[in-house]
Amino acid sequence: MLAVCKVVVLFSNILLLVGQNSARAQNRVDVLRGQQCTQVCNTQAQSGACSYTFVVPKNERDSSCQSSPSAQILTEMKRDVKKTSDKTNRLRHQFSRYREDRQLWSANMHKDMVNATAMMEIRSLEQDVKVKNLEIQLLNQTLELERLKGKNRELEEVVVMSEFELIQLRGVRQTVDHLNEVVTTLQTRLNEVSQLLTGQLQEMLGGQLGIRPPGGFPPPPGAFSAQPQSAFSAARQTKMYGSIPPQRIGFDKIFVNEGGDFHSGNGTFVTRVPGVYFFTFTIQSYDGKFANIALVQNGKEQVTLYTEDDDRNIMQSQSIMLHLATNDKVWLQLDGGTHHAILSFHDNRITFSGYLVYAKLS
CATH class of the missing domain: 1.20.5 (Single alpha-helices involved in coiled-coils or other helix-helix interfaces)
Structure with missing residues (x-):
């Protein structure tokens, strides 16, 4: 403007x-x-008023006309007029040059505007490409999220099925333990009845035939005329991790099992002879795990052994004497939770032992 x-x-x-x-x-x-x-008017000496009629002198080289101021x-x-024409031409030339400069400036401005518009369009296209790339990435992430959700649902179903199976297995295990205890009790009763019948049969035969072995017949087991025997010592050769709920510690190596009162599968001692018993156990802790072991009598904790989650393996022992009645049960129990564990190898670092100190016959 x-x-x-x-x-x-x-x-x-x-x-x-x-x-x-x-x-x-x-x-x-x-x-x-x-x-x-x-x-x-002066040269022609005409009379009257002067008119505007131009009269050309006869002699064009008349000195009077050449010397006139016209x-x-x-x-x-x-x-x-020449100066004016020169100035006009100069101004016209300046105007023409200005118009050319103006046209050149307009052309440059138009070119700059075209370049700026092209740059803006290029940037707009680049932004569109970036937006499209982001949309593609978002779509891929959405698809991946949906896939992970499906995988998570499958894993949840597997976990639910595993928990259901675990509950069933625990129920089966408890049933098996109960059946083992029943079988053990029945076996113990059967042995007692068999020994009693054998003694009675020997007494009958001896009384009727007069036959007695040297030293006499051994008294029947039910009479407790001789000192009963009950002792065991077992070891675990593998490590064990805690779980929920707390679980009994089983043993895979038996040193002594006099009377067959100790069941290594579930690590349970079942009293056959009532009396006073001595128990002792040794545990080695696991690296970075807690160890909380309890000696349990009929579901009640009597003594415990505890270690912190130290980086070193620590071995500790615990002992106790208990008065047990017939069919009382004693076992070692590892506390619940995966932060509990015990460690052992083939050198038998986890042991459990017990024996009858004296029987109480009454």
């Missing part, structure tokens, strides 16, 4: 200058006409 205003002002100046020069030339022509008229005025007019 500023450039247009400048062009208008320049053009107005040119028109004003041309108008001024034209007016000045017209004034001088009018003066020249008056002077020529006066000269003609020739000077005409010369000045030509010179002024």
Whole structure:
């Protein structure tokens, strides 16, 4: 807008200058006409008023006409017209150059605007490409999330089935333990009845036939005429991790099991002979795990052995004497939770032993 205003002002100046020069030339022509008229009137000596009729002198080289001021005025007019024409041409040239500069500037501005528009379009396309890439990544992540959700549902179903199977296995295990205890009790009763019947049969045969072995017949087991025997010593050769709920510690190596009162599978001692018993056990802790072991009598904890979650393996022992009645049960129990564990190898670092101190027959 500023450039247009400048062009208008320049053009107005040119028109004003041309108008001024034209007016000045017209004034001088009018003066020249008056002077020529006066000269003609004087030279021809005509009477009457002077008219504007131009009379050409007979002798063009008349000294009176050459020396008249009209020739000077005409010369000045030509010179002024030439100056005006030169100035007009110069202004026209400046205007033409300005117009060319203006056109060049407009062309450069148009080119810059085209370049800027092209750059903006390129950036817009780049942004569109980035947005499309982000949309593709989001879609891929959504698909991956859906796949992981499906996998998670499958794992949850597996966990539920595993927990259900674990519950069933625990129920079966408890049933098997109960059946083992029943079988052990029945076996013990059967042995006692068999020994009693054998003694009675021997007594009957001895009384009827008069036959007695040297030293006499051994007393029947039910009479407890001799000191009963009950002792065991077992070891575990593998490590064991805690679980929920707490579980009994089983043993896989038997050193002594006099009377068959100790069941290594579930690590349970079942009293066959009532009396006072001595028990002792040794445990080695696991690296970075707690060890909380309890000696349990009929579901009640009697003594415990405890170690912190130290990086070193620690071995500890615990002992106790208990008064047990017939069919009382004693076992070792590892506390619940995966942060509990005990360690053993083939060198038998976990042991459990017990024996009858004296029987209580009454």
